[in-house]
Amino acid sequence: MEEPELEPEHEPEPELSLATSVLPQLVGGLQAPGAADRAEALGQLAQIVDTSFGEDALVLGEYLRMSGGIDALVALVEDEEPMLHQTALLLIGNLASDAVDPNSVLTKGVLKEVGCFERLLPHLFSEDWLTLVYALGAVQNMCTDVEYVEVMQDTGVVARLQELAATDDPQLEKYAKG
Secondary structure, three states, rough: OOOOOOOOOOOOOOOOOHHOOHHHHHHHHHOOOOOOHHHHHHHHHHHHHHHHHHHHHHHHHHHHHHOOOOHHHHHHOOOOOOOHHHHHHHHHHHHHOOOOOOOOHHHHHHHHHHOOHHHHHHHHHHHOOOHHHHHHHHHHOOOOOOHHHHHHHHHOHHHHHHHHHOOOHHHHHHHHHH
């Protein structure tokens, strides 16, 4: 009697992690030549940041710091397209928050190295409400360094924050005072 041929055992496919599956494409997309491609990458990254907690948030923050993702976001802060700089401001504010990434202090270090804080400040003078809110949030979450206070004083931002804190808009007031 002939023995049936056994198929070779297949090892289970390793589970793809966030850092190996989606993030490389998104970081590349942040630097794409087309605004639509950058917007798509930003939107997807914003969804991932919004839904990442615990270990996923740690992996996300680490990957963005090590892959140049933070640098790419900072470059987008200066994009003239509102949707692009607004989403970049939102992401930077979130990534600089301990509530999103328990290692946000490391992200703040990278943000400081690439001069992010100074690039955020012009947005505090924006007439666009959404740009202003996201810029205020990013500044609030990043402003943990005494040097930043001096930068804000030298650039007239302290007076602007006082002006915004006195508005009738509760959200602007809250962030400006923060």
